[in-house]
Structure formats: structure tokens, C-alpha cells
Amino acid sequence: MTQSSHRPRVNSAEPFSPRPIPATAAHRLQSEAEAVEIARQLAAQFLTGAAERDREGYLPVEELDAYSQSGLWGLTVPKEYGGVGASYSTVAWVSSIIAAADSSIAQIAHNHLTLVAHIALDGTEEQKKELFGLVLDGWRFGNAFSELNSKNVAAFETRFVDDGDHVIVQGEKFYTTGALLAHLVPIVAVNDQGQAALVFAQRDAPGLTVTNNWSSFGQRTTASGRVQIEQVRVPKSRVVIIDAFHNHTAAGAISQIIQAAIDAGIARQAIDETIDFVQTKSRPWIDSDKPTAAEDVFTIQAIGDLKIKLHAAEALLERAGDLIDKAVAAPGEASVATATTATAEAKVLTTQIAIEATNRLFELAGTRSTLQQHQLDRYWRNARVHTLHDPVRWKYFHIGNYYLNGVNPPRNAWN
Numbered sequence: 001m002t003q004s005s006h007r008p009r010v011n012s013a014e015p016f017s018p019r020p021i022p023a024t025a026a027h028r029l030q031s032e033a034e035a036v037e038i039a040r041q042l043a044a045q046f047l048t049g050a051a052e053r054d055r056e057g058y059l060p061v062e063e064l065d066a067y068s069q070s071g072l073w074g075l076t077v078p079k080e081y082g083g084v085g086a087s088y089s090t091v092a093w094v095s096s097i098i099a100a101a102d103s104s105i106a107q108i109a110h111n112h113l114t115l116v117a118h119i120a121l122d123g124t125e126e127q128k129k130e131l132f133g134l135v136l137d138g139w140r141f142g143n144a145f146s147e148l149n150s151k152n153v154a155a156f157e158t159r160f161v162d163d164g165d166h167v168i169v170q171g172e173k174f175y176t177t178g179a180l181l182a183h184l185v186p187i188v189a190v191n192d193q194g195q196a197a198l199v200f201a202q203r204d205a206p207g208l209t210v211t212n213n214w215s216s217f218g219q220r221t222t223a224s225g226r227v228q229i230e231q232v233r234v235p236k237s238r239v240v241i242i243d244a245f246h247n248h249t250a251a252g253a254i255s256q257i258i259q260a261a262i263d264a265g266i267a268r269q270a271i272d273e274t275i276d277f278v279q280t281k282s283r284p285w286i287d288s289d290k291p292t293a294a295e296d297v298f299t300i301q302a303i304g305d306l307k308i309k310l311h312a313a314e315a316l317l318e319r320a321g322d323l324i325d326k327a328v329a330a331p332g333e334a335s336v337a338t339a340t341t342a343t344a345e346a347k348v349l350t351t352q353i354a355i356e357a358t359n360r361l362f363e364l365a366g367t368r369s370t371l372q373q374h375q376l377d378r379y380w381r382n383a384r385v386h387t388l389h390d391p392v393r394w395k396y397f398h399i400g401n402y403y404l405n406g407v408n409p410p411r412n413a414w415n
Helices: 032-056 061-069 088-101 103-122 125-137 251-280 297-329 333-365 377-386 392-405
Strands: 159-163 166-173 184-190 196-202 208-211 226-235 239-241
Touching (some): 032 088, 088 103, 159 184, 166 196, 251 297, 251 377
Antiparallel strands (some): 208 226
8 A cells, every 4th residue: 555645644624525436346255264365465455554554644545445345344244135244253353354454444344344234134125235235336334423422322412304205414423433434424313203213324415524533542543533414415215223222133242343353453463563573673681591582481471371361352252253143143132142241251351452462562572662663552552542432341240240140231332
């Protein structure tokens, strides 16, 4: 991927035009194995410029185009609509591979993949045919869910009202990961009856303004800024009523497993960076009486500890993916609660290893690893910010309550 000072930056006041609709259809995946191989190839490309994008704040425009054109954004489209209908363990593995290279790019894709699941759960047959078809052609969905000033993450003040064959949407959103570079922006809005819906607006719709004002110290190039929605007209055919969380579905677990996979990817790459630095750049500590840093017994022990914790987290991710598949195939109170709890367990471990691995990188690699030329701090910054998406302290509670008291975890996008 080319890098230049002319590339658009995050937190910029410069206007940013909507991305063009893909001129050619995206690649059609033939198998899950092919998806994993493509993810590895893309990750190798994305890693090359990741440090520069983070340092300079370059938006991953070309990278995202390559990602969605690869077919991976259609990974979860059901087989009956032309996709491969990948298992969620594969979805998690692919997401973690991309996240290891650039966790911002992986997070931009997260909401799209989650929305594909919502279409499968809540869309009409006509909506599935149209929207899945667009996904397979390479269209990207963004995110206009959360609101900056509402009382909590599930309180929505954005409204939609009927207007003949259309609805009109009014409101404001923040944390809008992916909206800036999307082709369609699904807006979560409620009507006068309190019914929530996903309103799929064209990115270039009149009245829809995406502001590139994300300024976090981590996940810097997700462009997760603000969306202003001023009397935006959207055809009713693109209004998907949200019922998934009122029913026994795995919608929340599907969203969560991808979040957890991103943290696992950050951890994996941070550990690899630690090993490489210790082997090639670190000096042995004077008390070790060893000729190389890699022979320090305490460093050896620490790397072993990190690898064990990473592999445990990855194993729980795979287990959670298998249980989500079962809940999707046979939805019910028990199967959904089991999948949701298993995903929460994975989220706990991926959060722990992401923060620990990115922190211990500097302890084990030594002072010279903090030099700005290496830019290894981006792993810690990304892990610290991304793991804040939903508090792990509540995962412990829901997991314990499930096993101790038989209380199923709540059904929402954060569980």
C-alpha cells in the first residue's frame, strides 16, 4: 500500500468525499480455508504501513478497499444467498489475523460483519436478497449506533418517522466506526412507538454528514467520529426492524466474539514483536550473566507465560465460535445463553492477554524498545482503547451469575 503526505488524515477538518461504489464486484470466496489464506496475505500488506498510518494518522483508504474487495467482508453471508456462511470460529480467526497487522482496520470491519448477522436475523426476504447482494459486490456498511450524550449506550434519541414510501431520520451519532469510509451507513433510530430499526442510508444522502473528528490516543485510524443526521430520507425497503435482542438469538455474542478476536490479534502481534526485539535488539541484563537477552531465564519464563495465556484465549475463542454456530442453527434460551457466556469467557481472557502482552513488551524488550523509531507503543494504546468497548468487570458478574445462580446473561450488543 502506498503512503504519502497527501493521504487523508484522521481528526482533520478537511472535507472527505464518500467513497465511490465499487466499479467491479468483489472476489467471491469459495471456502473458509481460502478466507484464512486471503486474510494472511492482506495482513502481511497491512502490517507494512501500520506504524506509519498510526504515527501520521493516515486513514486506511486503500487498505480498506483491498480488504472489502478481497471478499472477506462477505464472509458471513449465508450460503443460500451466495456466500460461504463461514463458521464463527473462522470469523474470529480471520478477524484476529487482520487485527494483528492493524487493529484499526479490523475494528472498521467489525460493525459490518455484525450488521450482516442482523440482516440474517431481522431482515425480510427482499432485504436479505438486496443487502447481501450488495455485500457480495463489495459494498461496505458503516456504523451510526451510539450517541455521545445519551444516558447509556442503549438509549437512542435519534428518531425516524414515516413519509410515504420513505422514512425521515433526525439525530446525531458518535463512535461511528466505519461510517466515513462506508457505502451505506446503517443508523439505529426509534419511531414514536419506541420501536428500534436499522435505517440503511446512502453515505452520500443529503443531510448525512460524517465528521472525521476521532481523537483517541489508540485505534487512531478508525475515524470513529461524528455523524450528523438532518432530515435524511431513506426508502422503507431499507429499514430493518430490530427484533434480535427481543428474541433468543446469538446477535450479541456474534458482535462480541469479533471484538474479542481483535484483542487476541493485538496480543499475538505484541508477543511476536517482543520476541523479535529480544532476539535482535535487546541487551542482556547484567545480573543474568548471559551473553544474549534471549537467554535471560526470567525473560524465557515470561514469554512462556504470555504464550500460554494467548493460546488459552484463542482456545476459548474457538469454543465460543462453535457454540455460536450451534445457537444460530438451533436458537433457544439455553443455546443462546451458553454461547453468550462462552463468548464472555473468551472476552475476559483476550482482554487480559491484550493488556498484559502489550505492557510486558517494554519490560522484556527493555528501554530501547520505547524509542519512537520503533513505535511499539501503538500496541498498548490500541489494546487499552479497544478493550474499553464493554467493561470486562461485568463479564465476570454475568459468567458467575450464570454458573452459580442459573441466571442467563442479558441479550444486547455488549453481551
